Amino acid sequence: MSNNKSTIDFGFSEVPLEEKVKRVKGVFDSVAGNYDIMNDVMSLGIHRVWKRQTIDLSGVRPGYKVLDLAGGTGDLTKAFAKRVGKTGQVILADINESMVRVGRDRLINQGISGNVDYTITNAEALAFPDNSFDVATIAFGLRNVTNKDQALAELYRVLKPGGQLLILEFSKVTNPAMAKLYDFYSFNILPKMGKVIADDEASYQYLAESIRMHPDQETLKQMMLQAGFDKAEYLNMSQGIVALHRGWKY
Template sequence: MSEKKTVDFGFKEVPWEEKVKHVKSVFDSVAEKYDLMNDVMSFGIHRLWKRFAIETAGVRPGMKVLDLAGGTGDLTRALARRVAPTGEVVLADINENMVNVGRRRLVDAGVAQWVDFTIANAEKLPFEDNAFDRVTIAFGLRNVTDKDAALAEMVRVLKPGGQALILEFSRVEQPLLAKAYDFYSFHILPRMGKTIANDEESYRYLAESIRKHPDQETLKAMMLDAGFDKAEYTNLSEGIVALHRGWKY
């Protein structure tokens, strides 16, 4: 009898088919406080990381953009303003609660007329081939069960000449910073989650999931293996976060 396939969920191993359920539970729990916690735990720096990704994407009026794991709509809001008045952004997320929060916020921001909201799994996207000029995913890839499948789907739905931008926590190389970052991640961050979001475990998972995510060079190689014609990355904040870019020619 073959062994049952497992996958990491933070530092734990869970059955392959159950990771989606576990991730959904985390984001069901944190959806309403998600943006507040991002500000607190990154000291607001996540906004600069996302702004860099948006500016690097080179989105123009009339483009069609897929914001994968778009959640509460941070990137979508900025992208929608850039594709207006003739383009469209599709906010796709596997978690309905996150999408509902995002929809409310984008309506309040006055950009919802340029946004389509879709519940979708990044591993099997409900879109035609060659449909999008850009694909973005910010802090979502590490939660995907089959990252290779998700990367291949990004390639499939991109138009020739398009590019994908993956903003994700990555590997800190500077030893002293890495040590301080580990202390913050495993000792301070869960306490913040408990105090602000009444959810210590979800933020402990966040810290663990970051450590299990592929490092910069590994993810670059995975992108090329998935079918991107070119891939590169830029480290931000000494590698706490990296922006990977993949092109389809």
């Protein structure tokens, strides 16, 4: 959603627009080293299923050029690198240097190299020419972007005609009983887990709050269409805890 105010949400707080990037950077600087462990613990490992379905629906083939925006520690990049092969290319891009460093070291240690590049870039001003990528993904990153409309417009710009964007993100739970249980877990258990595992309760409190401030499924779909995408749809996963939005540039 566009924001004409001088402030923006940072979780449930309002902060000056120019401060959100710095605050989000602080969160991910703090959690980078424990990010993969916490993902497994927080989601009971289900995040791997969500990501696998995203990869399968991407249609990525040998020779494709793929942008993994907010690529973090490289889960999607690793899978895409195997799919695009030697003739393709995957770029792991993130605004946070700590996350890029962790992702690069992790993938190199796992033998993923040759067709993967790494860059630090802001989703609102992508450092790539028009019509560069066959597929772009942003997984669990869009909710941290200050100007989501601008980021969506940039993703549309860098996709080739015929390209596809996939947004994997926490969304609005569709079942009321599940929603109550999820809220209890998010605000009473998740931050405590962050304290025990990562010695960082505040960052995981922010993550829980940022999920609630993110646009719901229909709102994000409309934002994608307004950003220029010719077609947009979404698939709920785990009763809407996560949604996979897909947009096409024709």
